[in-house]
Amino acid sequence: MVASDIVITETGRKPAGFYVPVVAAAGAFFGVFVGAANGSTLMGLLGGAVILAVLAFVLVDVLGTGQEKAGRWGSIALFAVAGMLLGGVPGLVVGGLAGWFFGWFAYWVGFNRYRAKLVPYLTSGQVLWYYTFRVICGVIFFFLIAPIVVVMPLSFNAENFFTFTPEMLRFDPEGYSFKHYRDFFNNPDWQQALWNSVRIAPVATILSVSFGTLAAIGLSQPHVPFRRAIMAILISPMIVPLIISAAGMYFFYSRLGLQGTYWGVVLAHAVLGIPFVIITVTATLVGFDRSLTRAAANMGANPVTTFFRVQMPLILPGVISGGLFAFITSFDEVVVVLFVGSAGQKTLPWQMFTGLREQISPTILAVATILVGISIALLTTVELLRRRSERLRGMSPG
Amino acid sequence: MSDAATDPDKIEGPTPDNALRAADQAARPEKVLAADGTPLKRSLNRALRMQKMRALLLIAPLLLFVLLTFIAPIADMLFRSVENQIVSTTLPRTTAALGNWDASQDPVPDETVFEALYYDMFLAAEAKEHTKLGTRLNYEETGISSLFRSSGRKLDDIGEDRIDALEDLNETWEDAAFWFALMSGPEGGEKDAALLDAQRERMAELSGHSYSGDIGFAPAAAISALLPRATRAYTAFAIFTAIDDGDVVAEEEPWEAVKIALSEDLRDPDSISALEDYSGPGAAELRAAQPVMADMPPLDFRQAFLDIDEDWGDTDNWQTIQIYSPSYTSGYFLNAVDMEKTPDGPQFRDEKERIYWLLLKRTLFMSLVITGSCILLGYPVAWILANLPMRTANLLMILVLLPFWTSLLVRTSAWKVMLQQQGVINDVLVWLGLVDDSARLIMINNQFGTIVAMTHILLPFMILPMYSVMQTIPPSYLRAAKSLGATNWTAFWRVYFPQSVPGIGAGSILVFILSIGYYITPEIVGGTTGTFISNRIAYHISSSLNWGLAAALGTILLAVVLILYWAYDKIVGIDNVKLG
Structure with a gap:
């Protein structure tokens, strides 16, 4: 692939007959929404097309590349003022963004810059498809991330609504508050739920990591009888639908008197985390050089010393990321705890689930934002560990 | 690893070692000995056995743990789906006496059955077990529950x-x-x-x-x-x-x-x-x-019971007791596929009572739609991630991994916020003037809401396997195809796509398995038309308390999932599951 500043295809001014209609069409599309929001769709469509056609011509043919900077700032200012007149502060922001986009877009189309990074022999249809495809992908990425992003500002809502209030859209400080966060930290229900989650998840993680790491080491030995069958059993908690695991555990644990107890939930969560530990640790062990353990044994280390001083430090990144997976499994789990636990084991997800079903308060959104923060931290840690593991593997001989 | 060049056992030709070995072999043909004098074959076998034992010993604790805390509960659930001892343990003598009863000869059983019923019911009522049996039989024949409860109170008068x-x-x-x-x-x-x-x-x-x-x-x-x-x-x-x-x-x-x-x-x-x-x-x-x-005049138990409640003269009730007398029953499974046990064998229920088949069809249909939309949305993203420069791809990968790592409930609540009638999407549409304020779209508590939310939640599970497969396809293949005269479409369809099929297969099976058993999201955004079979299982466990039926539905769902799991193992291999 090409570094970002290399130009492959010559750029240059395109004829006005090409770029003016293209920019005008984009303007018409944008104008439809503005027009619809202000009363007349048709007016918006025509107005958008005319304004953008004029703007494109002025920018490309009159100002040209020489005064590009001034032209683009002018476009931003123009749209920002227009937006403010139509819709106040939010209009100012939307208008400014539109101005920035159209300024850039006019130059991009008008000076053939869209071909700069593409090979010269592409037909215009191929170029069009290239960018359409990128726009489609952008929309899908937007779909992936939008719900998570929308939750965050909403959690600062001053009202008890699940949507943006007019104050919030006006960027009025009155519209924002920490009241849902305060509620989360002061409400005994939520605090009890948080405490239960914190009490359950680490113990379940320790159980699944210690059993799982041992078994992963056993599974990566060269001669393991029934390896496939054992692997299938150990991975099955991840595959079997949670509702079935929950039902089975509910029936079975009530026979044993474990249903509704702390240890019942811990055991259930530990077994749900095991597949993640097995998968990550065996993946790390694939790259482990066995001659290192033989070398350690050769120098007189017993198996336990070899394990803790040689093998463990090398597979530690895998073990930790497996542990993080197990932790997040338990921390996020709601179906099994719903059945195996009782009111005394109400965890954070359980409390969220009840809140969502009965639609109590947007405190859920505050909790959600905190949880997103935790997942970002975990994601970063796992990524760093993966890199470290690869580096360690690269350093080891063989 | 021992090197062939320096290992004395691996050098061929005349060396002192080889000469000794040849002499040994000449003296004792077919008996190669290890250093301690045991035959080499046995010594090797022993070493191998030791190695296997060590591996198994390392695995054993976890295997035992999983068997006890996970496999045993599943087995227990399978057992519960056929278990039906409650009838014969609560009314042992009655069910024995009922063995000879033929409903076509005699609409109501004879005196011996009622006499047995009296003693059985009396004991059950003292132990307060008769209401449980009543509840159990009520699943099969409505009205039995109240019959048992009222009779238990009046037995003393007989x-x-x-x-x-x-x-x-x-x-x-x-x-x-x-x-x-x-x-x-x-x-x-x-x-x-x-x-x-x-x-x-x-x-x-x-x-x-x-x-x-x-x-x-x-x-x-x-x-x-x-x-x-x-x-x-x-x-x-x-x-x-x-x-x-x-x-x-x-x-x-x-x-x-x-x-x-x-x-x-x-x-x-x-x-x-x-x-x-x-x-x-x-x-x-x-x-x-x-x-x-x-x-004294003879005591007519039959009349006494009929005096307590005339429903004891109802042939249907007695047939239900007779049909469910055995300790194991296929009744729950028949119920789970909208059939019922009758004296003439299993029969389908009335058209309007067939809810489970509808639910199963809906679950499969919606899972397929979700899998399909995940393929449609996931393929372009996986393609662009696999073909962009490493640095950009890693940045964009965060947008895929962040939802993957975010709590399921966070994402579900986000969709509730987005989709509801006073929610973000409707507000935006109204603001843009695309939708009238009085005609806000209903996008939640129906199938649409479930499909959108679950597609979003499961999309990373589709993108990640596709991405790892597409990464291995050399981009030069596409260029080669084009230079040989293929159009864009031909080059993609005939060269690139066939190589990416394993990724689609892996992702699809994974997404389908996960979606078919989903509970939380349909429960919150599914309303009544967007719920899955798992919601029904949960309902039977916690609300209607018909555990046998819940277990039977669960067993059917489990069977479907296990078949898919097996297929996944054949196609992809469980060892090849990758996370993040």
Whole structure:
């Protein structure tokens, strides 16, 4: 692939007959929404097309590349003022963004810059498809991330609504508050739920990591009888639908008197985390050089010393990321705890689930934002560990 | 690893080692020895066995853990889906007597069945187990639950005149100590241990806890032979009094059922003749009571039950009890596929009662739609991630991994915020003027909401396997195809796409498996039309308490998932599952 500043295809001014209609069409599309929001769709469509056609011509043919900077700032200012007149502060922001986009877009189309990074022999249809495809992908990425992003500002809502209030859209400080966060930290229900989650998840993680790491080491030995069958059993908690695991555990644990107890939930969560530990640790062990353990044994280390001083430090990144997976499994789990636990084991997800079903308060959104923060931290840690593991593997001989 | 060039065992040609070896082989053909003198083959086998043992020992704790905490519960659920002992443990004698009943000959069973029912129900009512059975049978035939509950309360009234006659004759029949002496027999006499054990076992089956331990009573063998019904009833009473109530047997007056049993015994010709020779405690009182009881009109149990509730004359109720008498039943599975057990074999329910088939179809259909939309949305993203420069791809990968790592409930609540009628999407559409404020779109609590939310939640599971497959496809193949004259479409369809099919397969099976058993998201955004079969399972566990049906539905779902799991293992291999 090409570094970002290399130009492959010559750029240059395109004829006005090409770029003016293209920019005008984009303007018409944008104008439809503005027009619809202000009363007349048709007016918006025509107005958008005319304004953008004029703007494109002025920018490309009159100002040209020489005064590009001034032209683009002018476009931003123009749209920002227009937006403010139509819709106040939010209009100012939307208008400014539109101005920035159209300024850039006019130059991009008008000076053939869209071909700069593409090979010269592409037909215009191929170029069009290239960018359409990128726009489609952008929309899908937007779909992936939008719900998570929308939750965050909403959690600062001053009202008890699940949507943006007019104050919030006006960027009025009155519209924002920490009241849902305060509620989360002061409400005994939520605090009890948080405490239960914190009490359950680490113990379940320790159980699944210690059993799982041992078994992963056993599974990566060269001669393991029934390896496939054992692997299938150990991975099955991840595959079997949670509702079935929950039902089975509910029936079975009530026979044993474990249903509704702390240890019942811990055991259930530990077994749900095991597949993640097995998968990550065996993946790390694939790259482990066995001659290192033989070398350690050769120098007189017993198996336990070899394990803790040689093998463990090398597979530690895998073990930790497996542990993080197990932790997040338990921390996020709601179906099994719903059945195996009782009111005394109400965890954070359980409390969220009840809140969502009965639609109590947007405190859920505050909790959600905190949880997103935790997942970002975990994601970063796992990524760093993966890199470290690869580096360690690269350093080891063989 | 030992190097071939320096390992003396691997050098071919004349070396001192090889010469010695050749000499050895000439002396003892086919017997190569290890350093300690054992044959090499055996020594190798032993080493290999040691290695296998060590590997298994490392795996064993986890395997045991998973078997106990996960596989055993699943097995228990499978067992529950066919288990049906409650009918035969609660009404053991009734179900035995019902064995000969033929509904086509006689719409209501005969007197022996009702007599057995009386003793069974009396004991069950004392142990408060009859309502459980009523609830169980109510799943199959509506109305049985209230029939059992009301009958349990009125059992004491059956045969009142006999009890009155007995007690009018001699007040000692109301005396707990007298009954105890009568049933225990003379001091040091022979005891009927078999009866006591049998009754203990029966009570344990009835109420599900153990009845072992000293109860301070054992029926005398002589009285057991003389008055079989009364002794059996009294023994059950004694066990119940001592273990469940924690009382002293000799101080408690026996149940009405014991007195009724005695009156029936005293009318029995066998007992009448045997009474002549009886000389144990209470012989005089028994002889006095015998003619009175024999002169009373026969006790019509059938009429007595019909007086309590005329539904006991309902053939359907009796057929239900008869059909569900065996300890194991296919009834729950038949219910789970909208069939019911009838005397003429399994039959489909009425068209309008078939909800599970509808639910299963809907679950499969929606899972397919979700899988399809995940493929449609995931393919372009995976493609662009695999073909962008590393740095950009890693940045964009965060947008895929962040939802993957975010709590499921966070994402579900986000979709609730987005999709509801006063939610973000509707607000934006209204603001843009695309939708009228009075005609906001209904996008939640229906199939649409479930499909959108679950597609979003499961999309990373599709993108990640696709991405790892597409990364291995060299981009030069596409360029080669184009340089040979293929159009863009041909090059993609004939060259690139076939190589990416394994990724699609892996992702699709994973997404399908995950979506078919989803519970939380449909529960929150699914309303009534967007729920899955798992929501029904949860309903039967926590609300309707029909655990057998929940287990049967779960077993069917599990079977579907396991088939897919097996296919996934064949196609992708479980070892190749990658995370992040």
